[in-house]
Amino acid sequence: DGGITQSPKYLFRKEGQNVTLSCEQNLNHDAMYWYRQDPGQGLRLIYYSQIVNDFQKGDIAEGYSVSREKKESFPLTVTSAQKNPTAFYLCASSIRVGTEAFFGQGTRLTVV
């Protein structure tokens, strides 16, 4: 089935550790995105990528890093520099920026 897959669904991290969230899509989409959502809040854009080997900072990129070495994959690393990383992280993809985006099921990250 075509779709976008995030893993893991739940993740626990100790303070001071880096952690990488996986996002894979087999929709042949050029654009991919990472959003963060806090309880009762809207989506905030962390990073986005319009094409392989290119990515741009979103509104809240500090403390995060990404790579886009393959069209299908857009992993997000939450670094120890992110002071409040506990949140729901959503990955999405679209044919190109500005078209309908489709989301993965999300990863809930908790810092313990």
Add this chain to the structure above:
Amino acid sequence: RKEVEQDPGPFNVPEGATVAFNCTYSNSASQSFFWYRQDCRKEPKLLMSVYSSGNEDGRFTAQLNRASQYISLLIRDSKLSDSATYLCVVNPPNTNAGKSTFGDGTTLTVKP
């Protein structure tokens, strides 16, 4: 002023009611618009695109008013299953101008 603003919620309506949400945007050159539905602790799912001529899908109607810079979502004959948060999305005028902007969402609760 936020780039995209939605009606503050929550909206609490009885089954069978008609309810409408608005979403205003600040960039008059915005090109494409979407409505998403997000259930509690789930990922957003595309509900419908918003075209200049309006768009209807069963009980749902989306409209665009470029002169006043807002989009709307009308739900007729509300069902209990319509209870969710509805997010509007506004896209920039071209693929190089940036990324989609999500509204913070409007929460709808349909009661028996």
